[in-house]
Amino acid sequence: xxxxxxxxxxxxxxxxAKRSNPFANVFNELVSFCRSRSxxxxxxxxxxxxxxxxxxxxxxxxxxxxxxxxxxxxxQADILLIxxxxxxxxxxxxxxxxxxxxxxxxxxxxxxxxxxxxxxxxSYATAKKLDEYIPVDLYIxxxxxxxxxxxxxxxQLMAKIKTDEANSWKKYYEHYDxxxxxxxxxxxxxxxxxxxxxGEAKTYQLEGPNTLGEHTKILESVQRPLEPLEMKL
Amino acid sequence: xxxxxxxxxxxxxxxxxxxxxxxxHPGIEGNxxxxxxxxxxxxxxxxxxAGYLHRGFEKLMEDRLWIQNxxxxxRICVPDPVPMEVCYSLAVEELAGLxxxxxxxxxxxxxxELSRIAAHLFYFGGHAATTGMYTPMYWGVADRDLLLDxxxxxxxxxxxxxxxxxxxxxxxxxxxxxxxxxxxxDYIEGRLKDYDNLFFTNQIFVKRAKGIGIISQEQALExxxxxPNLRACGLEFDVRRDDPYLIYDQLKFDIxxxxxxxxxxRTLVRRLEMVESISIIRQVIKALPDIKGPVRTPIPNPxxxxxxxxxxxxxxxxxxxxxxxxxxSNGGDKPYRVHIRxxxxxxxxxxxEKLAVGCRVEDVAQxxxxxxxxxxxxxx
Amino acid sequence: MSAAHSxxxxxxxxxxxxxxxxHHNPRRLRADIAAEALPALxxxxxxxxxxxxxxxISCVDWxxxxxxxxxxxxxxxETSVLISAHIRIPREPGIYLSVFDIYTPAAFxxxxxxxxxxxxxxxxxxxxxxxxxxxxxxxPMRKDFNSEKWVMETFSWQEYHPDWLKDLEEQGGGIVSTPxxxxxxxx
Numbered sequence: 001x002x003x004x005x006x007x008x009x010x011x012x013x014x015x016x017a018k019r020s021n022p023f024a025n026v027f028n029e030l031v032s033f034c035r036s037r038s039x040x041x042x043x044x045x046x047x048x049x050x051x052x053x054x055x056x057x058x059x060x061x062x063x064x065x066x067x068x069x070x071x072x073x074x075x076q077a078d079i080l081l082i083x084x085x086x087x088x089x090x091x092x093x094x095x096x097x098x099x100x101x102x103x104x105x106x107x108x109x110x111x112x113x114x115x116x117x118x119x120x121x122x123s124y125a126t127a128k129k130l131d132e133y134i135p136v137d138l139y140i141x142x143x144x145x146x147x148x149x150x151x152x153x154x155x156q157l158m159a160k161i162k163t164d165e166a167n168s169w170k171k172y173y174e175h176y177d178x179x180x181x182x183x184x185x186x187x188x189x190x191x192x193x194x195x196x197x198x199g200e201a202k203t204y205q206l207e208g209p210n211t212l213g214e215h216t217k218i219l220e221s222v223q224r225p226l227e228p229l230e231m232k233l
Numbered sequence: 234x235x236x237x238x239x240x241x242x243x244x245x246x247x248x249x250x251x252x253x254x255x256x257x258h259p260g261i262e263g264n265x266x267x268x269x270x271x272x273x274x275x276x277x278x279x280x281x282x283a284g285y286l287h288r289g290f291e292k293l294m295e296d297r298l299w300i301q302n303x304x305x306x307x308r309i310c311v312p313d314p315v316p317m318e319v320c321y322s323l324a325v326e327e328l329a330g331l332x333x334x335x336x337x338x339x340x341x342x343x344x345x346e347l348s349r350i351a352a353h354l355f356y357f358g359g360h361a362a363t364t365g366m367y368t369p370m371y372w373g374v375a376d377r378d379l380l381l382d383x384x385x386x387x388x389x390x391x392x393x394x395x396x397x398x399x400x401x402x403x404x405x406x407x408x409x410x411x412x413x414x415x416x417x418x419d420y421i422e423g424r425l426k427d428y429d430n431l432f433f434t435n436q437i438f439v440k441r442a443k444g445i446g447i448i449s450q451e452q453a454l455e456x457x458x459x460x461p462n463l464r465a466c467g468l469e470f471d472v473r474r475d476d477p478y479l480i481y482d483q484l485k486f487d488i489x490x491x492x493x494x495x496x497x498x499r500t501l502v503r504r505l506e507m508v509e510s511i512s513i514i515r516q517v518i519k520a521l522p523d524i525k526g527p528v529r530t531p532i533p534n535p536x537x538x539x540x541x542x543x544x545x546x547x548x549x550x551x552x553x554x555x556x557x558x559x560x561x562s563n564g565g566d567k568p569y570r571v572h573i574r575x576x577x578x579x580x581x582x583x584x585x586e587k588l589a590v591g592c593r594v595e596d597v598a599q600x601x602x603x604x605x606x607x608x609x610x611x612x613x
Numbered sequence: 614m615s616a617a618h619s620x621x622x623x624x625x626x627x628x629x630x631x632x633x634x635x636h637h638n639p640r641r642l643r644a645d646i647a648a649e650a651l652p653a654l655x656x657x658x659x660x661x662x663x664x665x666x667x668x669x670i671s672c673v674d675w676x677x678x679x680x681x682x683x684x685x686x687x688x689x690x691e692t693s694v695l696i697s698a699h700i701r702i703p704r705e706p707g708i709y710l711s712v713f714d715i716y717t718p719a720a721f722x723x724x725x726x727x728x729x730x731x732x733x734x735x736x737x738x739x740x741x742x743x744x745x746x747x748x749x750x751x752x753p754m755r756k757d758f759n760s761e762k763w764v765m766e767t768f769s770w771q772e773y774h775p776d777w778l779k780d781l782e783e784q785g786g787g788i789v790s791t792p793x794x795x796x797x798x799x800x
Contacts, residue, residue, distance in 0.1 A: 282743075283743060284743065287744050293760075296760065454666065457666060457718035459666075475693050476695070546686055548668070548695075557668055561673050574668060574671075574686075583717070583720065583721055611744075
């Protein structure tokens with residue numbers, strides 16, 4: 001496991017150019033505002049916290065009045081809700097899903113299990129710190145949090161998006177080596193995903209000094225071209 | 234002229250293709266996957282792929298005290314957690330020779346039936362959504378919330394109540410609870426008529442659900458189908474009546490059966506069961522004020538409580554079917570082995586694999602929901 | 614259970630050699646038999662005594678005796694009695710016969726026991742992995758696999774050092790027993 005502790009590293013923000021024109025940032029602010037008001041949440045129930053999402057979405061608590069809707073495909077979704085523990089088998093799918101989502105994307109860890117393993121800390125089957133494998137924007141504590149808490153958390157995320165603070169997806173590109181290292185530690189060195197994260201980082205101009213490193217070298221050495229998935233029946 | 238080692242390559246027929254159905258799929262219940270082979274729109278082969286929700290409960294329970302496990306067990310089946318607690322408690326009580334006070338038994342029945350109604354309401358919602366009808370889903374989930382409010386008042390937890398423990402229940406009912414419970418039941422009973430119009434006798438649903446996933450009675454017995462799914466094939470069997478636990482032998486209730494064995498029959502059985510559960514809770518409400526006494530037999534010291542060596546097999550009728558716990562003790566302060574027999578382990582794997590064959594691809598989700606399979610119970 | 618049923622069942626069960634019956638209560642019957650006699654018992658119960666429902670197959674790892682215990686829970690819809698048939702097989706090599714030909718649902722339980730305990734069932738239709746497809750370690754439910762140790766070697770934990778704790782530590786207080794010490798204490 002790589003030893004870099006990411007909790008204190010700040011994402012290097014591009015300095016906002018100070019101009020005399022007060023309308024210079026209006027467009028950016030408008031974009032952030034719009035983003036915060038139309039969020040599509042990926043419909044993926046990874047754990048038991050998912051049972052509180054139907055009440056939050058339907059008539060009683062009605063998430064839709066805030067502009068939040070479930071979305072069925074990862075490519076059109078903005079929010080990935082990790083509802084509870086992720087078993088190692090699920091974690092692979094979560095990472096695949098996360099990498100397929102288009103930026104900007106936000107991750108919310110619901111329930112105690114995403115923080116530190118929760119009550120399954122002894123279990124051989126679940127991953128403990130979600131933050132090691134994908135960057136998390138916001139945690140909602142509780143086992144399990146009530147629908148009100150889920151909605152409150154989503155509102156906080158909206159506020160963060162509005163002020164342009166929810167930047168964890170940039171962290172994934174800038175510190176890809178760290179995340180990849182932890183993934184390799186858990187899944188083995190021949191772990192790879194179909195998404196070309198390094199290429200994406202270059203496209204988004206988010207390649208930092210920590211994007212490449214020893215773990216991406218391992219990835220390069222084992223990477224093979226994509227093949228059609230073999231399925232056994 | 235062909236070389237000597239020539240072998241014709243067998244290409245699969247081009248009209249067959251394979252589809253990963255889940256785990257990230259809105260038509261699948263929970264975090265579960267099916268791999269299906271399709272020919273046109275028809276499924277020719279299906280394979281279940283579980284383990285996405287595996288937490289190793291049985292291993293975890295061996296590492297924790299008898300009393301600690303109570304907080305662990307409801308997590309095994311999220312939509313219907315109460316039977317898990319009750320069944321584990323019953324198994325431990327049998328092992329330890331604890332006598333259950335009568336009032337605790339009535340309170341447990343109250344909870345079990347409340348949980349059954351809540352689980353069935355949730356089930357209708359999910360089943361309706363797979364047929365494209367979203368209104369019953371919105372109604373069902375919202376009505377279930379009223380029951381969750383009652384749970385919260387009774388136990389302090391909305392979903393996971395952790396209210397039962399070996400020896401009884403944690404505390405007595407709050408003041409005025411029975412009145413509020415009675416009001417909620419009246420409301421839900423009144424709503425059932427609306428559900429009938431909207432969902433159960435709605436031609437949109439009936440035409441989609443009739444003839445889907447038919448199980449005959451012989452097949453049901455051969456595949457160990459239990460619970461409402463078995464009763465939908467015409468066999469009148471209910472653990473509550475035929476292997477009674479708690480005070481179910483003192484209660485009057487019918488066992489609704491249907492004969493179609495298809496998705497519609499399974500839905501109807503659950504609809505009728507809700508009426509029975511409401512009637513059972515009304516009996517409990519009527520009887521409870523006259524039953525005095527404690528709600529819990531004290532356990533010596535829960536942190537150093539040693540349960541005598543032995544084994545016990547406790548069975549409970551959960552909303553999904555027969556739920557059983559096999560608990561083994563070697564006289565220590567932790568269980569030596571706990572085996573959980575979840576009803577969905579049969580329904581979601583073997584039965585679904587067979588029922589999906591021959592279905593059209595859009596009916597696979599409906600078949601799964603009509604069996605009321607609960608993936609965390611399969612994975613444990 | 615009516616008396617006639619009970620008598621018939623007892624007569625039937627006497628056909629199995631070396632069977633030892635214990636009645637826990639009127640609806641629970643425990644049968645201890647030799648491992649070789651189990652298929653005969655199950656065939657008899659299913660074929661002639663209406664025990665059509667296989668409720669579960671449980672496996673217990675008795676590591677000190679170097680044995681696996683397999684328990685077959687059978688239920689009869691007619692007599693309403695649950696029979697638990699207990700057998701013991703040696704832990705090494707841990708191979709037993711499948712009862713899939715008698716009870717179809719056994720396939721699921723046998724597959725489950727195979728991946729959790731590593732007991733191989735000869736003749737079972739499918740012994741491939743089901744739940745633990747991404748798991749490379751030993752069968753996790755065996756008693757010699759220490760889950761907590763594996764977790765400690767594999768995962769790291771979130772640090773928790775809030776401001777109020779720093780204040781306390783300045784005054785000479787703090788956490789006396791850390792989570793790490795508690796976690797490893799009970800081993």
